[in-house]
Amino acid sequence: MVSEHSDASDASDASDASGGDTGALALKILVAGGFGVGKTTLVGAVSEIRPLRTEELLSEAGQSVDDTGGVDHKTTTTVAMDFGRITIRSGLSLYLFGTPGQDRFWFLWDELSQGALGAVVLADTRRLEDCFPAVDYFEHRRIPFVVAVNCFAGARQHGASDISRALDLDRGTPVVLCDARDRDSGKEVLIRLVEYAGRMHTARLLDSVG
Numbered sequence: 001m002v003s004e005h006s007d008a009s010d011a012s013d014a015s016d017a018s019g020g021d022t023g024a025l026a027l028k029i030l031v032a033g034g035f036g037v038g039k040t041t042l043v044g045a046v047s048e049i050r051p052l053r054t055e056e057l058l059s060e061a062g063q064s065v066d067d068t069g070g071v072d073h074k075t076t077t078t079v080a081m082d083f084g085r086i087t088i089r090s091g092l093s094l095y096l097f098g099t100p101g102q103d104r105f106w107f108l109w110d111e112l113s114q115g116a117l118g119a120v121v122l123a124d125t126r127r128l129e130d131c132f133p134a135v136d137y138f139e140h141r142r143i144p145f146v147v148a149v150n151c152f153a154g155a156r157q158h159g160a161s162d163i164s165r166a167l168d169l170d171r172g173t174p175v176v177l178c179d180a181r182d183r184d185s186g187k188e189v190l191i192r193l194v195e196y197a198g199r200m201h202t203a204r205l206l207d208s209v210g
Contacts (some may be wrong), residue, residue, distance in 0.1 A: 023091055024091050024092075024093065025091060025092050025093070026093045026094070026095055027092070027093070027094050027095065027117040027194065028094075028095045028097065028115050028116045028117055029094050029095065029096050029097070029116065029117060029118060029119065029120065029190065029193065029194075030097050030098075030099055030112060030113060030116050030118075030119040030120070030143075031043055031082070031096055031097065031098040031099065031119070031120045031122065032098075032099045032109075032119055032120070032121050032122070032131075032134040032137070032138075032145075033120075033121050033122035033123060033124075033130070033131050033134055034122075034123075034124065034127055034130025034131050034133075034134070035130065036124075037122040037123065037124045037127070037130065037131070037150060038122050038124075038150045038180035038181075039082065039098040039099065039122055039180075040082050040098055041180045041181055042098070042120070042122065042148075042150075042178075042180040042186050042189075043082040043083070043084040043096050043098045044082070044084065045180060045181055045182060045183050045186050046084065046086045046096070046183050046186040046187055046190065047084025047085055047086060047096065048084075048085060048086050048087060049084065049085050051082055051083060051084040052081075052082065052083040052084070081097050081098055081099060081100065081108065081112060082096070082097070082098030083095070083096065083097055083098070084096040084098075086187065086190065088187075088190065088191065088194065092194075094190060094194070096190075097112050097116075099112055099134075109137060113137075113141065113143060116143060117144070117194070117197050117201075118143060118144040118145055118146075118193050118194070118196070118197035118200075119134075119138050119143055119144070119145040119146075119193075120145065120146055120148050120189055120190070120193055121134045121135055121138065121145050121146070121147045121148065122148050122149075122150050122180065123147055123148065123149045123150065123163065123167075124149075124150055124152060124155065125149060125152075125155050125156055125157075125158055125163075126152065126155050126156075128163075128166060128167070131147070131167070132167070135147070135167055135169065139170065144193070144196055144197035144200040144201070145173070145193070146173070146174040146175070146176060146189065146192050146193045146196055147163060147164075147167065147169065147173065147174070147175045147176070148175075148176050148177075148178045148180075148189045149163055149175065149176070149177050149178065150178060150179070150180045151177055151178065151179055160175040160176065160177070161175075163175045174192050174193075174196050176188070176189055176192055
């Protein structure tokens with residue numbers, strides 16, 4: 001059974017982002033990336049409500065299909081999604097949906113991505129290749145995204161331009177360094193995404209009108 005670390009009041013709170021204010025705006029953001037990169041940690045760090053989590057203990061059966069190299073300390077895994085909420089400023093809130101990282105759960109991504117303003121692709125420089133599927137997914141669907149490099153202790157540090165070249169990102173796609181455990185750091189990532197996604201959607205609207 002999936003364990004949901006939430007209660008009824010959290011679910012009710014999450015279902016009404018506007019709090020009754022018809023002028024409030026709630027935007028849907030995905031947090032994606034490879035297995036064990038810190039998606040659940042980021043959502044939990046920035047959420048102003050107790051986050052909904054769907055985690056299960058890693059099993060011996062899962063070891064045959066999940067690549068846990070480099071994250072041997074990890075004992076749980078997201079099997080559906082994480083959910084949190086953060087208010088960026090008065091009248092602007094973000095709904096955060098953390099996607100599962102394993103291949104066998106990717107069928108959920110299509111459902112989660114519907115109506116999304118944009119996405120954060122978390123990257124670990126020790127396993128940079130793990131975020132290629134997420135990058136390809138959002139590029140092919142023209143969903144604006146930023147790459148947020150989670151700076152793990154002991155991992156080799158690389159500049160944003162180096163990461164961009166290694167991932168062969170489209171020109172202009174933001175790459176930011178972050179600490180997924182830190183609320184302020186995570187909030188800066190989300191602000192960068194909202195700004196970038198706003199520019200992209202505006203440019204596409206102008207192109208369609210033109």
